[in-house]
Amino acid sequence: MVQELAMSTSYKAALLAEYALVAQVFSAPGRLMILEQLAQGERGVDTLAEKTSLSVANCSQHLQQLRRAGLVTSRRDGKAVIYRLTDAKTLDLMDLIRIVAERNRAQVAQILRGLSDGMDAPEPVSRADLAARLADGTVTLIDVRPADEFAAGHIPGALNVPLSELECLLPDLPPDAQVVAYCRGPYCVYAHQAVTALRKLGIDARRLEGGFPEWREDAVKCLRDGRLLNPDAAQHAV
Amino acid sequence: MVQELAMSTSYKAALLAEYALVAQVFSAPGRLMILEQLAQGERGVDTLAEKTSLSVANCSQHLQQLRRAGLVTSRRDGKAVIYRLTDAKTLDLMDLIRIVAERNRAQVAQILRGLSDGMDAPEPVSRADLAARLADGTVTLIDVRPADEFAAGHIPGALNVPLSELECLLPDLPPDAQVVAYCRGPYCVYAHQAVTALRKLGIDARRLEGGFPEWREDAVKCLRDGRLLNPDAAQHAV
DNA sequence: ATGTTAATCAAGTGATTGATTGAATCAATA
DNA sequence: TATTGATTCAATCAATCACTTGATTAACAT
Numbered sequence: 157m158v159q160e161l162a163m164s165t166s167y168k169a170a171l172l173a174e175y176a177l178v179a180q181v182f183s184a185p186g187r188l189m190i191l192e193q194l195a196q197g198e199r200g201v202d203t204l205a206e207k208t209s210l211s212v213a214n215c216s217q218h219l220q221q222l223r224r225a226g227l228v229t230s231r232r233d234g235k236a237v238i239y240r241l242t243d244a245k246t247l248d249l250m251d252l253i254r255i256v257a258e259r260n261r262a263q264v265a266q267i268l269r270g271l272s273d274g275m276d277a278p279e280p281v282s283r284a285d286l287a288a289r290l291a292d293g294t295v296t297l298i299d300v301r302p303a304d305e306f307a308a309g310h311i312p313g314a315l316n317v318p319l320s321e322l323e324c325l326l327p328d329l330p331p332d333a334q335v336v337a338y339c340r341g342p343y344c345v346y347a348h349q350a351v352t353a354l355r356k357l358g359i360d361a362r363r364l365e366g367g368f369p370e371w372r373e374d375a376v377k378c379l380r381d382g383r384l385l386n387p388d389a390a391q392h393a394v
Numbered sequence: 395m396v397q398e399l400a401m402s403t404s405y406k407a408a409l410l411a412e413y414a415l416v417a418q419v420f421s422a423p424g425r426l427m428i429l430e431q432l433a434q435g436e437r438g439v440d441t442l443a444e445k446t447s448l449s450v451a452n453c454s455q456h457l458q459q460l461r462r463a464g465l466v467t468s469r470r471d472g473k474a475v476i477y478r479l480t481d482a483k484t485l486d487l488m489d490l491i492r493i494v495a496e497r498n499r500a501q502v503a504q505i506l507r508g509l510s511d512g513m514d515a516p517e518p519v520s521r522a523d524l525a526a527r528l529a530d531g532t533v534t535l536i537d538v539r540p541a542d543e544f545a546a547g548h549i550p551g552a553l554n555v556p557l558s559e560l561e562c563l564l565p566d567l568p569p570d571a572q573v574v575a576y577c578r579g580p581y582c583v584y585a586h587q588a589v590t591a592l593r594k595l596g597i598d599a600r601r602l603e604g605g606f607p608e609w610r611e612d613a614v615k616c617l618r619d620g621r622l623l624n625p626d627a628a629q630h631a632v
Numbered sequence: 633a634t635g636t637t638a639a640t641c642a643a644g645t646g647a648t649t650g651a652t653t654g655a656a657t658c659a660a661t662a
Numbered sequence: 663t664a665t666t667g668a669t670t671c672a673a674t675c676a677a678t679c680a681c682t683t684g685a686t687t688a689a690c691a692t
Contacts, residue, residue, distance in 0.1 A: 167505060245493060248490060257416045260416075271405055
């Protein structure tokens with residue numbers, strides 16, 4: 157039994173080391189950026205390096221740490237090596253890290269307040285609400301990501317309006333329009349900023365809860381359940 | 395607008411640094427052990443040092459990292475400084491780290507198989523199942539933690555049987571008894587080992603999903619909802 | 633073959649981390 | 663007030679990490 161106790165501590169130490177290793181993977185801002193990009197879809201190394209403004213070599217090294225931890229897998233496509241997330245749960249973990257940070261670290265709340273620039277940010281719109289509103293046609297949905305990411309996939313019915321072109325949207329907008337903005341996900345600040353900018357102009361703008369990856373997860377789930385969340389289809393259904 | 399984009403990246407960098415910092419706190423086995431202990435209830439520094447077999451100074455330093463990250467708070471009780479978790483969500487985060495590790499790292503699955511020592515471990519018992527079974531009286535619930543932790547709080551109806559005293563349980567056990575074992579929580583291996591040992595002796599033993607902290611969380615929730623999960627009370631209700 | 637592009641590897645640097653030791657601080661009590 | 667015991671701070675060391683640079687491998691095109 158003494159032997160078993162000793163075994164116990166060694167097993168425990170090994171497990172704790174494994175858990176710590178997984179946590180460590182999320183403890184570098186660069187890797188969080190990479191994971192955020194991979195959440196949008198599979199990407200090559202140079203694309204990731206460009207989007208995260210890391211050097212290619214550095215990005216590659218981060219990717220291999222992620223692979224060693226089992227969080228990403230790669231395949232070859234010609235000269236390119238394409239990486240993708242192995243498990244959607246990874247995104248849940250990232251989101252929970254964010255939630256714990258927001259709840260327990262005053263600094264985070266302060267930064268988020270800074271993003272709304274003095275205005276009180278309205279509650280985000282839930283994905284279910286968005287689907288209903290899109291079906292009604294009572295809302296304008298804008299995708300605030302760069303054009304290439306929009307092209308690689310977006311919520312049906314969304315307009316691609318990168319932050320720098322926000323003003324171009326205004327002329328086509330009725331004054332009482334309700335705008336919902338989304339971007340890469342919970343880590344991305346584009347939608348925050350778009351909402352703040354639009355509200356400064358007196359427009360009723362709100363943020364979508366989560367971003368494109370979260371919406372897609374929901375959509376996949378709903379399709380699996382035989383229901384429809386796809387707003388284009390929903391319009392016909394309603 | 396260019397200025398806003400620059401702002402965007404600086405805000406984003408600040409947020410990512412915050413998230414990375416929270417993740418980093420979970421990236422040391424020693425801190426995970428401390429958090430597991432604090433999940434059971436508030437503890438003083440020397441108790442934590444003893445339970446985790448860390449030096450007092452080292453433990454204190456870890457605790458201050460945890461405090462800097464906002465995950466624990468402290469109060470003074472006489473000469474002692476008592477630490478406690480500020481947020482129950484922290485436990486959810488630890489559990490999700492464990493789940494991601496189990497799903498994506500083969501090594502973890504291998505270690506867990508090693509814990510069952512060749513036998514195929516049965517599915518854990520859910521907490522709802524346990525409540526029902528306890529009410530029926532068709533199950534023997536054992537708490538495999540050290541006596542002092544049992545004394546500081548345990549599931550009503552549980553017998554305290556530390557691993558080293560597992561054999562003492564046998565004489566009082568009918569041969570067809572169903573045993574459910576629990577310990578500190580998902581990070582703890584005591585219950586795994588108790589189940590393996592008992593099953594080797596031909597006893598129908600299973601592990602409770604989670605551990606004492608998770609059960610308590612559930613119990614608190616149920617009390618808040620006006621329902622009753624407390625098995626002692628449930629026995630009267632049924 | 634040769635060159636090109638994409639990704640990885642290898643080595644080195646500066647900064648950070650976890651742990652140890654011993655001294656300093658603090659609150660309660662004699 | 664002085665003492666005691668519990669905790670924290672400070673200095674240190676070895677190990678690790680993120681990142682850079684330059685060389686190397688791999689797939690494809692000419």
